[in-house]
Each structure stands twice: as C-alpha cells, then as structure tokens.
Amino acid sequence: MRVVLAEDLALLREGLVSLLESHDFEIAAAVDNGPSLLKALIDHRPDVAVVDVRLPPSFTDEGLQAALEARRQVPGLPVLVLSQYVEQLYARELLADGTGGIGYLLKDRVFDADQFIDAVRRVAGGGTAMDPEVISRLLARGTRDEPLGHLTPREKEVMELMAQGRSNAAIAQALVVTERAVTKHTANIFAKLNLAVSDDDNRRVLAVLAYLNRA
C-alpha cells in the first residue's frame, strides 16, 4: 500500500516512516510543507495519505487545506489527518463530501501502533476513523436534536463506535455482544436516519455525517 506522509517535525516524520514501513506500507513521498503535500497527493495518487494539520510555510491549517483541495481534485482520495487538537469544525469539513476515506485523529493515538495502523488501513479502505475525542465532545452537547434523539441508548453506543470507524466485529467486541446484535442495531440506526439501502461502508459514513451535523 502506497502512502504519502506530511509532517514537519523531522523526528516524528521519521518515526512515522519507520512505523508504516515496518507494517508493509510503501512510502511514496514524505514531505514537510503544504504546497509540496498537495503536489505529492496529485502526482502520486497514494492509497492513503497521513497528514499533519499544521504545516509550514504559514503554520496554520495548511495540511488540512491541502488535503481538502486534493480531495476536490481526486474525489474520495483517502486521507488520515493527524492533529495536536481535534476540532468539530474540521471534522465536518473533512466529512462534508460524504465520500468516506477520512480519518481525523489526535497525534498521540500514534503511540498505540496497532490501533493507529488499523485506522490507516480502515481509511485506505474507504472507511472513517474519527477520534473518540471528537465523538465525546459531540456527546457533551446532549441529545435534544432530532432525529438522533430517537435512538435508544444502546443504539447511541453503537453509533458512537461506528462514528469512530469501528467495524461491526470491533463494535461487538467493545460492547460485549454478538456481531448479529450489532448488525441489527446498525440496521435500526440506518432506518431511523432514513438512509437508503446501499453499500454498507457508504451508509456508515452518511450515518456519521448525520451524527456530526445535528445542530
């Protein structure tokens, strides 16, 4: 699997390179600023990109802007965004086109190598990987909004894990229930959110979007 990597701190960049290479990823390019990231994304068309939000030259959300621009030119290009902070606003912008293949994680999630690599693979496969922090801040807003207000507490738990990008199997494991039960819950969620029957991955993304967009 070919990866484009953008991180301005040399130490962290090399750490990520060796981590990804040791898990059989091929590094197509490792860059340290916004403009070269955009160029690398368009030129190499990687299977997945791992991108730091804050990059030179402006040290603002340069990485995020480059990723969004690349996805405008190459729809559905899988991008995993890493950041020192997670912001709902940025999560929404990333998910806005509804095509999936989006990850948004805190940088310290990299410490847990297995989970991180799992997230990279999930994003490369067109799924989502949202940081639990984004989800918990969403939950802090309460549940007065429709139509998510109709979800049962268990369905909300499933929704939360689904929003993080977990598979049904992983959700079943986390909630200590059977996978069949999880499938039933997800079907209920899709129905309550009026999501038409289509490819399951895409519906999961749309459900997450609905979850994020309640305002």
Next chain:
Amino acid sequence: MDAEVVIKETLPETRLQRHARAPWRGFCLGLLGWPAMFVSTAVVTALSLVGVGIGILLLPPLLMVTRSLMDTYRRLIGKWSGIQIDRPYLPEGEYKPGIGGQTQRFVKLVSDPATWRELLWLMLDPIVVFFTASLPFYLVLYGLYGWVLSAGLGKVITDHGGNDWYGFVHIQHGYWEDPAKIVTTVLLGAAFIVIGLLSGPALLRVYGLWGNSLLGPTESSRLALRVQHLTETRSDAVDASAAELRRIERDLHDGAQARLVAMGMSLGAIEHLLDKDPEKARLLLAEARQSSAKALHELRDLVRGIHPPVLADRGVGDAVKALALDHPLPVEVNAELPGRPQPPVESAAYFAVSEILTNAAKHSGARRIWVDMRHEDGMLRITVTDDGQGGASLDGGTGLRGIERRIGTFDGVLALNSPLGGPTIVTLELPCALSSPRISPS
C-alpha cells in the same frame, strides 16, 4: 463612557416645526442668562475672597454649580441646534478630607482651562445670546408689537399725546388718519415675524458654534481625557494579563505538573518492582500511561484557553463557528470578514464572543442564538442576539462589564439592549483594519 443603549421614540422634526420652535428655544436659552449672571457674580466674589482664604473653600462648590449649569447649556444646544458638545473637564482625582485636600482641589480646578473659559462664557453669553439665539424671538415679538400698534395701540398712544418709532415709521399725531402709515406698520411687522421665523434655526446653529468654541474641550483637554482613558485601559489590560498568567500558572501547577510528578514516581516504583513483582509493575505502567494521556489532555485544554487552534489557523470568523459547534444551544453564525484583524484584536473579539455565548447559555434562558460578524467603516462589528427573557444589565455578575473593560484596551465599545421579555442584543465594536486573507505570520 456610557454603553447603555437608550432607544428613544422621537419622530424627526419637520422643517416647519423647526422654524416655528426655534424663536421660543432661543428665548429659553436667553433665559439661562439670568442664572448665569448670578453664578458669575458669585464666582467672581469667591475669587476676590481667595486672598483671605475663604475663597478656596467657596470656589469649588460654586464651580460645581457652574458646571451643572454648563451641562444644561450643552444639553440644550445639542438637542436644539444639533451641535453636540463634549464635556471638557480634566479628570478629578481623589482628595483627602480637610484643608489640605480642599486646597489641592482648588488648585486643580483653577488650573483647568475649562474653568476660565466657562467664566468667560458666563460674562459674555448674556450679550451674545441676545444677538444670536434669542434674536428671532425678539424679532417675532417686535413684529407682533407692530400689529398691535396698527390694530389700535397707535391710536391710544397718539390720543394721549405720546409718540413712538416703529422701525422707520414715526407714530405721532395724525398716525391714525394716515392709512399708508398703518399699512406700512402691518407690512413691517409681518416682515419682522417672517425674518424671525426664517432665521431661527440658522441663528441657533451660530449660537451652537459659539457654545462649542467655549464650552467644548480644547485640543489639550481632549488629549488629557484621552490620556486618562488610555491609562485606565492600560491598567485594566495589565491586570487582566496578570490574572491570566496566574490562572495559567495555577492550571499548570495543579494539572500537568502534578501529573508529571505522579508519573515520575510511578516510573521510579516500576524500576524497583520490575524484577520482584512484574505483575504490579505492569499495573503501574498502565497507570503512568494514563497519567501521560491526562496530562496531554489538560495541556490541550489549557492551550485552547490561551489561544484556540482554529483562531490561529483561520481567524475569528471560523473560530466563532467552531465555538458555536461546541455550544449547548443552537448558534447560527454569519461572518462576513474579507480579511483578518490584528491578532490581539482578533483574540479579544473571540474571547468576548465566547464569554457572551457562555452568559447567554447560563442566564438568558434562550433557545437560539445568532452571531453576526462584519467589518464596516473601519470597525469590526459583532452582534450577538438571543431569544431569552432579556433584562440583562452590564452590572450584576453577567461579566459584561469585564468584557467591556477588556475590549476597551483596543478602544472597543460594548452596547447592551436587553428589554424585559427579550430579546437580548449585545453589540461589540472594535476599530481595526483587516489584513488581506491567507497571510499569516510564521
């Protein structure tokens, strides 16, 4: 600076009304000359008694009376002539009670140029007002007198052997038998009335300019007031940033620092336990890891409180949008900012909005909030509206006074309009220029 917004329901005057009312208004301003004369006599007397010491005690209260009389002048001139006159006085300090403080106050008042300009006003104005603001009233009165003469008073005067001049018309024996003279008197009277009515507003304006030249602040008192304002806001700013530093220090001390100490201790214990009790060591390791995650989390929150990442990345528009997403109430944000203000202004505006939103959620009982941000006439103008129960005031623990003080550092002002029953509208205005978008310091 009074920030309270007072909404007056006054209809604008028509031209006709203005002309009809001007003579009467000028007459009222002329009447103020009477108290002015008494006050000026009293002040001059007090000044002459300074030599024997009593004047030092008498003058300050008399000058306070003068000032309130001058305030009446300023208010009426502002209302009737449209020329707004600012108060020119140098700031009054705090004085010790007793003779020493009284003397200090006396010296301060006497060295304020406004005091002497007002004394000049007291002496000159009774004359000036007669030839400006009050003149139309007397013209109209004289015109009416002409009509009264031609309606019969002229006959009464001449019958009793008296005589009088009305303008150029000599009223003497035979006046009543000369229709030409009577008609002239009527026409002349009408002319006086018309001139009086026509010239009213213009002469009021002339009087306003005269008022502004003596009752308004001079360049130096303007500067003095400005210096006072800057001194106040600077000390507010220093206080605020010192308090902020203390808060950060406390947060670091109680939060991340304490966690790091705990981690260090756990790691030390792990070192000891590694061989003896690996199981316990594993437990402690997990704990240490949790501590590190918590420390990171706290540092993140702290940084968010100092300078939120979205604010740094995108500016105040998107930062407030991000704030709205985290807010417990639905907040609609409309931002029309073609560029970014200076970072300190941007940060002040952001934290002001943040606090207003927190307030609205806590106190107003609102169900929705709207935030509008735009840049107009060199001002960043932010309006926060909620549909709560209203009745908010600047004081009374709403924190609005604190916001006002903080944006005061940037010459910003805050206006509150919160009638009982709602809605509450808080408006912030911060003078600033916008830089072109997408240029930020690295």
